[in-house]
Amino acid sequence: MDGLNFGVLNRKTTYSSEIGEIPNSTASIVARFKGKTNDNKGEVIYFDNVRTTGDPISADSYYAYMQLETGWELEDPRIAPRSDPDGDGITNLLEYAFGSSPQVSGQTVMVKGEEVPILPEWDLKRFGFASVSYRQISAPLAQDGNDAKTEGFHVQDILYIAQISRGEVDANGEMIWVDGTAGGETVFEQRVPLQENEDGTVQVRLAGLRGLSGTLETYVRLVVRVVGFEQVDN
Numbered sequence: 001m002d003g004l005n006f007g008v009l010n011r012k013t014t015y016s017s018e019i020g021e022i023p024n025s026t027a028s029i030v031a032r033f034k035g036k037t038n039d040n041k042g043e044v045i046y047f048d049n050v051r052t053t054g055d056p057i058s059a060d061s062y063y064a065y066m067q068l069e070t071g072w073e074l075e076d077p078r079i080a081p082r083s084d085p086d087g088d089g090i091t092n093l094l095e096y097a098f099g100s101s102p103q104v105s106g107q108t109v110m111v112k113g114e115e116v117p118i119l120p121e122w123d124l125k126r127f128g129f130a131s132v133s134y135r136q137i138s139a140p141l142a143q144d145g146n147d148a149k150t151e152g153f154h155v156q157d158i159l160y161i162a163q164i165s166r167g168e169v170d171a172n173g174e175m176i177w178v179d180g181t182a183g184g185e186t187v188f189e190q191r192v193p194l195q196e197n198e199d200g201t202v203q204v205r206l207a208g209l210r211g212l213s214g215t216l217e218t219y220v221r222l223v224v225r226v227v228g229f230e231q232v233d234n
């Protein structure tokens, strides 16, 4: 980043700087931005839209996955998390989370010679216990999210949380969803080991801990959330 010249920033200014070749052994890069003010009256310097560009070498985050899979540039509107450029009804974010291609239209993928659904499959067991089977990125779990009961699963920059709702709504009319995070009621647990799908995903099977009510309507869902950056539509 040497040579980056900020100067006086009373106007919108764009700077770019080449870091140069990064050794293959590099695990992380720290870029430090420093600015000097001209007075001591508490002048504030803002950094906005800081972006690194380059070709990722492994798909360990949403944009790295998208760039490796498609070759699209970050400016390309097709790369946005909510876009569905292959028109199969599965947004790019979900294609990434469930390990399918954002460029191949379809609701299923081949796993060990069998066609399996890309989206989560819900099932209702005896006594109204819901269970879910879904594809999850095959990578080490983050330290802060490794228990389906309490935290959901945190893999790379994706958080997977199974929830139920009993149809109750809050003051704003929004449906109230329950999960075990933040000390909430535990509603699902993992009873069987993760199973390798051998296509970059593992199959996760969670069992419901609360029977669905016989009189009230009960809903289930799997929340998939990117952590570490706010979702932005291009």
Ligand SMILES: [Ca+2]
Binding pocket: 083, 084, 085, 086, 087, 088, 089, 090, 091, 092, 095, 101, 102
């Ligand atoms: Ca799609």
